[in-house]
Amino acid sequence: MRTCRRASTALASLFFLFTCTRATVLRADPIAADISAVKQGPIEVSATKSALTIRWTDASSQQWSAVFALDDKLPLITSIAVGGSNVVEKATPVYRCSTGTRTGGWDAFFDFPPARPQGTRNFIQSFHPTAATVRTVGDRVEVSFNGMEMGIFSGTMRYIFYPGSALIQQVAVLETNEPSIAYTYDAGLQMASEADRRPGINMASTIVYYDAEGKLQSITSPYGSERHTLQVHYRAVAAKMGVGSIVALPSPHRYLFARDYSTNMGYAWYSSWRGKVGLGIQQPLDDNTSIYPWMNAPPGTKQEMGIFFLLGSGSANQTLDKALSYTNKDFFPHIDGYVTFAPHWHFAFTEQAVGTGTTWVPPFKPGLESIGVDSAMIMDFHIDGHPADLTGLRMRELDDYYKACRQQSDNKFLLIPAEEADVILGGHWSLTFPKPVYWLMDRKANESFATPDPKYGTVYRVHTPEDMWKLVQVEHGYAYQTHPRTKGSTGYPDKILNTAYFRDPQYFGTGWKAMPSDLSSPRLGERGFRTVDDVNNLGLHKVMLGEVDMFQISKTDELYGHMNVNxxxxxxxxxxxxxxxxxxxxxxxxxxISTGEVLMPQSKISSAGGDSIHVEIETTSTFPLRIAEVVWGDGKSTHTEQFELDTTHEFEKRAFQWNVNAPAWRWARVAVWDIAGGGAFSNPVWREEQK
Structure with missing residues (x-):
């Protein structure tokens, strides 16, 4: 009996332990939802103890709903449905990142963060929300969940819904307090897809994308748990899901940090395994060079690690094609009265043209024409050719260069020859003449500045900054500082601000490019803006020229994401x-200057009396807009007045007017940025030139 009592006690204890454990497993970890900041508008929000529901309509008046589970033990997204039928169900955000150390300052380009002795740290998300905060922003709705951590980063997971659109933005808003951090991140969404299950633990998910050559592909997922990298055109990948489909796509320009090359390394991924399908975007950790700078994360800044999802009630092909309309299918639209101009390319064009003959069409020409570029200014002899040669070889190469550019120019495409001279004047700078000019980058003591030549007309030899600028003036050339304050122009134009040649109007300005990357900013290219603003506060009249600064390209490259045009x-x-x-x-x-998604065909900045600036602009945009800003300088400091554009919608044409109080303003410019970080902005105008 005694033994039996012990056995009974043991069984009772085991039963109690099992019951408690089971209760623990089944007990919900509730997420408290606060919807007090939601206002009446086109997007409806409701909450119960177990679910948070968002309801809205798209541009076709289809009714959409997104239901979030308020239980941390369940998938975050219970469903996204159209007309009451699920497209997405039981979905979870997916994030991971790699971090390294930035050296050379936040504007450094010649950097490879993993190369430091401490190497690279890799992190996968740890997401355990306890609270959800919902608020109305303009006519949009933001849903933010706390409890998002990814190694050294922590913050919130945010979903943004836009009225009249089936586009949903997922953003991990994270920050770190560690110094000198550079990073990359991958993002996506993993969704339940029981309908894709097949016998033998197989899946038959339909994945659709345009391959690197631009051909539409529809594949069935192979067996395996791994993520599959895709080299896709247009940076987007789609899947058939539920009664419709979903597309994953990044911000077109914000996600791809600056490189010297536009090779398509595979920026999309998918997975399909045991009843779950994943779609997302990724950044390869290196490109087999020592120059691959990643993105900046200054301490305390809120890095917006985003991805977009476009939902549709139709096929994956249909929703994918609709997603491509946000970048005009990677095309810079034509505007009457404007020419699209893309400078700063290192194609080693002359060497190839001479080697292949007169019938050769360089691959960059159809590539640039296909994305809407009317004119390109290329810069040969950067690491190719013999720019330092002081004999006839340099003259022959220049002559071949001018002839080859003429041959590739026609009534639809103009190829302008230039050089990134990198000598005499300081830093890297571009030199362009309005006609063929023959010059040598040095001269001996007994040689003249200019000598007649029976074949080339006049041949110039320069040795000093005075010589160089005399040549520019005599031949009516133009110069600008390429990639100011970074790369080979680190420290420039600051070191030459007081020179006669930099102050000359023919040295007209500085280059602008989305470099470096910092996802805490709503805009691109902060370095370029700071440079031109600082220079103009000195009383100089300098403008910006959007530049690309890339090497050879092919038809399979990821070109548009690295582009801007003038x-x-x-x-x-x-x-x-x-x-x-x-x-x-x-x-x-x-x-x-534009990234393509926002155009600003009309802009006027004028004095409104006293110290007021009056601004009028017209815009067209594909993504909803985020902000506009009027930037002005008083000769000492740069000031910005920002205007929220959170009631704009996708695919709109709008007109805006603002009056800005700008004490002692001397110059001003205006910019507009969309929710994906793309934008359009004017060059500065000067107060004394306004009537």
Missing amino acids: YVRIPKLPDFDHYKVLLDAVARGDSF
Whole structure:
């Protein structure tokens, strides 16, 4: 009996332990939802103890709903449905990142963060929310969950819903307090897809994308748990899900940090395994070079690690094609009265043209034409050719260069020859002449500055900054500082601000490019803006020229994501003998710069009396807009007044007017940025030039 009592006690204890354990497993970890900041509008929000529901309509008046589980033990997204039928169900956000150490300052490009002795740290998300906060922002709704951690980063997971759109933005808003952090991140969504299960633990998920050559592919997922890397055109991948489909896509330009090359390394991924499908975006950790700078995470800044999902009630092909409309299918739209101009390419064009013959069409020409570029300014002899040669070889190469550019120019495409000279004046700088000019980058003591030549006309030899600038003035050339304050122009133009040549109007300005990357900013290219603003506060009149600064390209490259263009206000594309018309307009700043998704065909900045600035602009945009900003300087400091554009919608044409109080303003410019970080912005105008 005694033994039996012990056995009974043991069994009772085991039963009690099992019951408690089971209760622990089944007990919910509730997420408290606060919807007090939600206002009445086109997006409805409701909450119960177990679910948070968002309801809205898209541009086709289809009714959508997204249900979030308020239980940490369940998948975050219970469902996303159209017309009451699920497209997505039981979905969980997916994030991981790699971190390294930034050296050389936040503007450094010649950097490879994993190369430090401490190497690279890799982290996967740990997401355990206890609270959800919902608020209305304009006519949009933001849903934020706390408890998002990823190694040294911590913060919130945010979902943003836009009225009249089936586009949902997922953003991990994270910060770190560690110094000198550079990072990359991957993001996505893992969804239940029981309908894709097949016998033998197989899946038959339909994955759709455009391959690197632009051909539509529809594949069935192979067996395996791993993530599959895809080299896709347009940076987007789609899947058939539920009664519809979903597309994963990054911000077109914000996600891809600056590189010297646009090779397509595979920026999309998918997975399909045991009833779950994942779609997402990724950043390869290196490109087999020592120059691969990653993105900046200054301490305390809120890094917006985002991804977009476009939902659709149709096929994966249909929803994918709709997603491509956000970048005009990677095309810079034509605007009457403007020419699209993309400078700063290192194609080693002349060597190839001479080696292949007159019938050769360089691959960059159809590549640039296919994305809407009317004119390109290339810069040969950067690491190719013999720019330092002081014999006839240099002259022959220049002659071949000019002839080859003329041959590739026609009434639809203009190829302008330039050089990134990198000698004499300081830093890296671009030199362009309005006609063929033959010059040598040094001269001996007994040689003249200019000598007649029976074949080339006049041959110039320069040795000093005075020589160099005399050549620019005599031949009506133009110069600008390429990639200011970074790369080979680190410290420039700051070191030459007081020189006569930099202050000359023919040294018309500085380059702008989305470099470096910092996802805490709503805009791109902070370095370029700071440079031109600082220079203009000194009383100089300098403008920006959007530049690309990349090497050879092919039809399979991921080109558009690294691009910006200058929309130059001239009536038509000039021919090769008259491209000075384009250069003159660029030097005047008679242009705006765009990433393609936002256009600003009309802008006017004028004095509104006293110290007020009056701004009028017209925009067209694909993504909803985020902010506009009027930036102005008083000769000492740069000031910004920001305007929230959180009631704008996708695929809109809008007109805006603002009056800004700007005491003692001397110059001003205006910019507009969308929710994906793309934008358009004017060049500065000066107060004394306003009537």
